[in-house]
Amino acid sequence: MIRPRTPPGVMELLPREQIAFQRMLDVIRRNYERFGFLPVETPVFELSDVLLTKSGGETERQVYFVQSTGALANAAADGEKGDGGSTATLPELALRFDLTVPLARYVAEHEHELSFPFRRYQMQRVYRGERAQRGRFREFYQCDIDVIGKDALNIRYDAEVMAVIHAVFSELGIGAFKVQLNNRKLMRGFFEAQGVTDPQKQALVLREVDKIDKRGADYVRETLAGPDFGLPVAAVERILAFVEVRSASHEDALDQIGQVLAQAGDQASETLRAGAGELREVLELVKALGVPESAYCLNFSIARGLDYYTGTVYETQLVDHPGIGSICSGGRYEDLASHYTKSKLPGVGISIGLTRLFWQLREAGLVEGIAESSVQAMVALMDEAQLPEALDIARHLRAGGINTEVQMEARKVGKQFQYASRAGIRFVVLAGDDELARGVVAVKDLVREQQFEVARSELAGTLRVELEQTRALAGR
Amino acid sequence: MIRPRTPPGVMELLPREQIAFQRMLDVIRRNYERFGFLPVETPVFELSDVLLTKSGGETERQVYFVQSTGALANAAADGEKGDGGSTATLPELALRFDLTVPLARYVAEHEHELSFPFRRYQMQRVYRGERAQRGRFREFYQCDIDVIGKDALNIRYDAEVMAVIHAVFSELGIGAFKVQLNNRKLMRGFFEAQGVTDPQKQALVLREVDKIDKRGADYVRETLAGPDFGLPVAAVERILAFVEVRSASHEDALDQIGQVLAQAGDQASETLRAGAGELREVLELVKALGVPESAYCLNFSIARGLDYYTGTVYETQLVDHPGIGSICSGGRYEDLASHYTKSKLPGVGISIGLTRLFWQLREAGLVEGIAESSVQAMVALMDEAQLPEALDIARHLRAGGINTEVQMEARKVGKQFQYASRAGIRFVVLAGDDELARGVVAVKDLVREQQFEVARSELAGTLRVELEQTRALAGR
Known part of the structure; x- marks a missing residue:
């Protein structure tokens, strides 16, 4: 007997948790589609030489390689020959560690079959050989959108992407949020004016500035004015003032x-x-796109990956839970796929790491983590002889768009209610001999704790109205 | 520069193909949920010892193993030590090759947190190291449902599963189909009566019988009556008559x-x-569930995996395209998870291999393989000054539930129509100065090839009605 268990670092959910998770995926997808983004899915594994174009230190160490049984046996045989070949040759396949490299490969491969600007969304799992640790995942969903231009991409798309972030998190309903906006060019220009011209050095300065909450302003001042950086005191003060900028309104x-x-x-x-x-134009268009000013602000401390993003950068924070960190980040980059094509493909995009976000929201008690069931109605069965009637009632419910489960075996009615309640099913439909004779069914609404009778022919319509009312009240 | 390409044996789709594929996934999911099945997702990789419980010859050879960079380096180091350890030890992780083993592990692991009978659906990709070949996939979607009982599971669920098959393929709309039904007990009882008692031998007999189309009845007769099988001629005739049984109606x-x-x-x-x-009860209930008799029949030649299925077995064929083979198969099994738990967990389930099905339907010209876009409307932009208005129109369309793309840069209107047409977008919305002054927009319906004007405030509602009408006409 083998103990059933999952590998460390994965998030596996019970059905009602999975329903809650799936609803978040559905909301994200719906909003991505609402803005005209097109779906792309790529294989979970890529050819290693395609995936690992950069001699990637950090990244490469976290990659999962894939080998079929045959390839594994060959590699082992090579190893035993003692020619040292097995260390030199990487396996042919590796699991994707993000959705950006596969996008670059996809766009370069299908360049002549796509229309540009190309708006795509992709919601799939990615894999990283992280050290096992609470809240760190080796397998997790990323939900990405990107707009890719050919040769050039108008700054206007940077505003559109912000509007998508706003739409997604408004509908997810996980509390007030703010998209923090910055621009790498503004930042670079500012740092250059303070005498910090080398991008590497800019990055190091920012890293020091980042420590301000932990180590205090004095520590940062001393470090930047000290021998390692040697910045004039006045420049240090201007840098500290700059990175503290947060706007309070659109104006x-x-x-x-x-x-x-x-x-x-x-x-x-x-x-x-x-x-x-660029920042001004983005702000102007974000407003024209109807994003309320409470949902965005400038934050001049935001840099993101310094060697990748070149213009607009975004982070998104939950206003009441800044400790969770950025729940949606991204920005503008110069060239998506220079490893695969000579075409210049600038883009702008964002990513939501949904597995981690779901986990954090649950930890913080911001989502229940358990949803009302996707099953909306249960047809109870009290008497074996009534099975055909129960099946017929279920059939009409399903045809009317109601997700319906039937009790296939007669049990005590109390047990059936208990089951429905624990399963998160809202409506229990009962049809005893009396109801059947009168052409009605009894419905118990476990959410409103009400019971009512309805003509059998009107059952599906009635439940649909009830469900729509609840949705409307919840603002969904 | 690295040539962008995918590994052999995967199916990667262009956006409009992906939309067509996604619609099929959505239909399957909707119908699975309609029957009260609950979603489960499992990690793409399992621990090798959990996944490979059986010393699986065929299966094990097709498994993909997964190793992080660190694990790979360790294995290589072991190999170089020349202790031969690298061949003996399998990597810790392996990609799932179906959804049944992960289900068994899941149910055994979470047994005390689940309610039985447990109806679950799972739609994820699985991995097999198949030899590369046209139409064979190393990565493919399986869309499974199973009902798992604790200790026992009523035969009635076997009928419910058939009703799900019927609902799914009716809505998929890929042509007339028939669920072929058989029962392993009936089959076994029949073969025993012909003197073929050993299940292995029954399998061999069936394999010979399967050759009847290719090799002819005489060949099969001679083989079964010949030295390898040694069956009496009368028994051979009865077997041939039995496996030819197809019912023409419910009666x-x-x-x-x-x-x-x-x-x-x-x-x-x-x-x-x-x-x-069992067969009689399933037939009776399938009828009670409203499945038309044209959609199912007996087929006594269907056996499926002989060592796994124990009662009901299903295959599903497209009536006009039997050459495609079974598009949805499954059946009843005695015990799901005997490797992981002492609990007896009988079940019944089916699987749709959607990647292969999609590929076959396209090859046979039964689906276009290219869908109308998920983008329903495009707001054209003819004049840069009108961008804020275009964004506002788009915002109201989106708020009204219409998936909308905006042209973010003014271009010749002909180019914009050409783009929308090629992208499969149905409605192009135009608002020039004249329209804006009158509070209206012009809409071009590229499907109906009509143009009409509508008040700006009524645009989303109007398009919604149009889209709903089309859906209703298409019977979706």
Whole structure:
């Protein structure tokens, strides 16, 4: 006998948890589609040489390689020959560790069959050989959108992507949130003006600034003015003031951008001006797209992957739970697929790490983690002789769009109610001899704790109305 | 530069193909949920010792093993030590090759948190290291349902599963289909009566009988009566007559069962009687569940995996395309998870191999393979100054439930129509200065090839009605 268990680092859910998770996936997909994004799915494994184009230190160590039994036996045989070949040759296949590299491969491979700008969404699991740790997952869902341009991509898409973030998290209903907006060009222009011109050094400065909450402002000041960085004290102060900028409203955001430009004055570089211009245009269009100003702000401390993003960058925070960190991040990049094609393919995109988000929301008590069942009605069975009637009632419910389970064996009615209640099924439908004779059924609504009778022919319609009312009241 | 390409044996789709595929997945899921089945997802990889409980010859050779970079380096180091350890130890993880073993593990692991009978559906990809070949996939979707009982499971569920098959393929709309029904007990009882008592030998006989179309009846007769099998000529004739049974109607099906029993007379074994009784009950309930008799028949040649299924077995064929083979198969088994638990868990289930089915339907020209886009409307942009208006129109369309794309840059209107047409987008919405002044928009319906004007405030509602009408006309 083998003990049934999953590998460490995966999230496996019980059915009602899975329903809650699936509802989040459905909301995300619905909103991605609402904005005109097209679905793409890629294989879970890619050819290793395609996946690992960069001699990736960090990334490569976390990759899962895949070998069929045959390939494994061959590799073992090579190893035994003692020619050391087995260490030199990587297995042919590896599991994707994100959805961006597969997207790059997909767009480059199908370039001539796609229309640009290409809006795509992809919601699949990715794999990373992380060290096993609470809240770290080796298998997790990413829900991504990207817009890819050919040669160029208008900054307007950066605003559209923000509107998608707003739509998704509004419908998910997990509390107030704010998209934090920044622009790498503005940031770079600003740092250059402070004498920090090397992007690597900018990254190191930002890393120090990031420690401000933990180590205090004085520590950061001393470090940046100290021998490692050697920045003038005035520049350090300007940097600290810059990264603390958060806008309080739409107007304030435009003001803050104006202040950065004003501070630079005639010294403002092309890069700084370009960044400021992009930020302003994004803000303007985000407003035109109907995103309320409470849902976005500037945050000049946000940088994201410094060697990847080149313009707009986003993070999204739950207003009342900043500790959860960013729940949706992304930005603008110059060139998606330079490893695979000479075409220049700039893009903008975001990613929601849903497995981790679901786990965090549950930990924080922000979602129940257990949903009302996808089964909406249960037809009870009290008497074996009534089975054909029960099946017929179920058939009409299903035809009327109600997800329906039938009790296939007669049991005590109390047991059946108990089962429905524990399973999260809202309506229990009963049809005893008396009801059958009168052409009606009795319905018990376990949510409203009400019981009512309805003509058998009107059952599905009645339940549909009830369910729609509940949805409307919940604002879904 | 690396050539972008996928590994052999995977099916990757362009967006409009993916939409067509996704619609099929959605139909299957909707119908599974309609019958009260609950969603389960399991990790793509399982622990090798859990996955490979059986010393599986065929199966094990097709398994993909998974190793992180670290594990791979360790294995290589072991190999170089020359202790031969690398061949003896399998990697810790392996990709699932079906959804049944993960289900067994899941049910055994969560036994005390589940309610039985447990109806679950699971629609995920599985992996097999098949030899690369046209139409053979190493990664493919399986869409499974199973009902698992604790200790026992009423035969009635076997009928319910057939009703699900009927609902799914009716809505998929890929042509007339018939669920072919048989019962392993009836079959076993019959073969025993012909003197073929050993299940292995029954399997061999069936394999010979299967050759009847290719090699002819005479070949089969000679083989079964010949030295390898040594069956009496009369028994051979009865076997050939038995496996040719196909019922023509519900009544005929009941008759055919009656004839098998009558032929056996007093010699009818318990097994034969039990099988006949089960088949009758399934047929009766399938009718009560509203499945039309044109959608099912008896087929006494269907056996499926002989060492796994123990009662009801199903296959499903497209009436006009029998060459495609079974598009949905399954049956009843005695015990799901004997490797993981002492609990007896009988079940009944089916599987749809959607990747292969999609591929076959496309090859046979039965589905277009390219769907109308999930994007329902495109807001055209003819003048940069109108962008805010275009975004506002799009916002209201989206709020009204219409999947909408906006042209973010002004282009020649002809180009925009061409794009929408090629993308499979049905409605193009235009709002020039004239329309904007009058509070209306112009809509071009690319499916009906009509153009109409509508008040801006009524746009979303109007398109929704149009889309619903089309759906209703298409019977969806």
